[in-house]
Amino acid sequence: MKAHLWALGAAALIAVCAAGAAAGSTAREGKAAAHASKTVTINVYVSGDVNVEDLYTKSLIPGFEKSHPGDKVKLIFSEHGVNDTTTLDRIGAAVKARKWPGIDLVDGGLANTLAIDGLATPMTTAKIPNLAKVQPSLLTPVKGAALPYRGSSVVLAYDSTKVANPPKTLDALIQWIKSNPGKFTYNSPNTGGSGQSFVETVLAKYVSAKDQTAMVNGYVPNLESDWTQGFNLLKSLNSDIYQGVYPNGNQAVLDLLANGQIEMAPVWSDQSLTALEQKQLPSTIHLEQISNPSFTGGGAYVAVPKTAKNKTVVYAFENYMLQPAVQAVVVNAMSGYPAIAIKYLNKSVQSKFSSVSPNTLRPVYSTKMLTDMNAEWQKDVP
């Protein structure tokens, strides 16, 4: 009997503490709003791979907090976007109920969804002056409701000691995969963008230009029958994939490449360039872009939920991300493409992009088409 009472008492105590902590944090929020001149904290939700997390924790947040004393940024990180769907639902429910969702800025694939579904604040130059430097074409896929702050594209990585003449077109790549079984792999499209881009590129080969544009700009499920040929081709490659299994995530593919277990793979340009710099990939790994069609690329976006708090600080953070000096940091730290036009960056950074033009990245499908593509791949291919 006594044990029961102790257990009940402990449970009650824990419940009271939890309630007290929740009440305490809301009280602190109220106090923070009252003392607006004191520290203001904005919550940033970032979803992606570890290189994105490093960019925030090592460069963006320390730099912003130093140049804006009194403003703090709290980072909420979700690896590979595992929490994306639940966070999206949470933000959507809060915006519809006109409450604060607990998040002021969102970085990752779900920023695009927020923008397209009308849950994010439209971006204007009045709020973010540096928006004028961004290439307008980057704003179309998100209907102007999200801000691009970096770009990246998928490229083909290969081991130069084993592959003397890397394939230059998609057809040549498919031919190479078939003649060199077990030396190529790509991650499943629902776990990483590099594998997703490979799948999309193979599908795009058989889709007419008009249908392709429709799939990029909107959600057209009735055109998905155009994908049949592409999926058949991908299915025929099953036996030529390393170990017959598709790894989970971009990093897993880079690890296989680094260990020499495969000779060729599609990889993100920024992730692989950073890995080469940090010697996680041997320098014998080279990167190149194929053509006809090329792999996809595009902007990475941040969006502000409509009911975010402290919007002035959030806009200041977004404006900070687009400053030429900070864009140069993004280019160097993440080996990504800048979101602002090249001419605003200094010469040393401009020279990095002499051979690859970030302005001509082949755009990827709209978010809903991509989720349908993921589902179809899982059904038809492995």
Place this chain on the structure above:
Amino acid sequence: MVLPPVGVVAAFIGFPVVAAIAYTLGKTGGPNSMVASLAQHQHVAKHGVTLAAYREMLGDHQVLGDLWATVWVTVVAVLIVLAMSWTIALYLRLRGGKIAALLSGLSVVPLFIPVVIASYALVTFYSVDGFVRTVAYNLGYHSFPTVGYTLTAVVIGEVWVNVPFGVLMLSSGLNGVPDSLIEASRDAGASLSRTVRSVLFPLNVIPTVIVATFTAIYVLGSFTVPYLVGPSAPNLLGVSMSNYFSSFNQPQQSEVLAVIVFVLAAGIGAVYVWANVRASRRAGQVA
């Protein structure tokens, strides 16, 4: 006295479960409106309920493959866990001594190792260039099968995770059998296997049922081991459920899979309840 816990369960578990089941039947209003506004490929009921989502999932060959994989992996894992747990617990009970103590200590070690780390270790151990294949290669067996990223590896992983509970449960059950009973049966001339069959096992039906049902329910709904160690397809329903919800943005289909797993687990739970009621009836506690 019972009302507060029932109230908590009803509010925080019962209500969302009912709302989710309603969503699978096509009701997209009320508590389901937020999820429904963002979902793709959902089946909405115009009036009443619709079984279209269930028809879609149960007619999909991938889903049926995943369902079959889940069922056979569960059955095989349960059988192996029972066999291993019984062996180790019997050895501990009947032989005792240092080796038995070491064996039972080792069998409990997996409890202290996080499942994620154990899964990564497993997949490295059984990979193409892992320990097993390397040893086999050096012994002359050049084409030893790669177990990593197959359903066999999933079975090994699930057994690893569930053996500690089995050993603990069964050894405590066997320790509850007094020595006098075992000695009496030996004195009457029964062999060791006869003793186990007629004395030890009937007295330990409940622990065996507990181990079997808990292991089965755990494996049915497991995600970490099949995700890290399993093949791209077919894989267990836990992984498919997660894919449908997050990657494919089809929460309705994901919840249909959850209901299917729930029905299977409820069936196993019914076996557990029946075994307990039968035992209580025999002991005269239930009318």
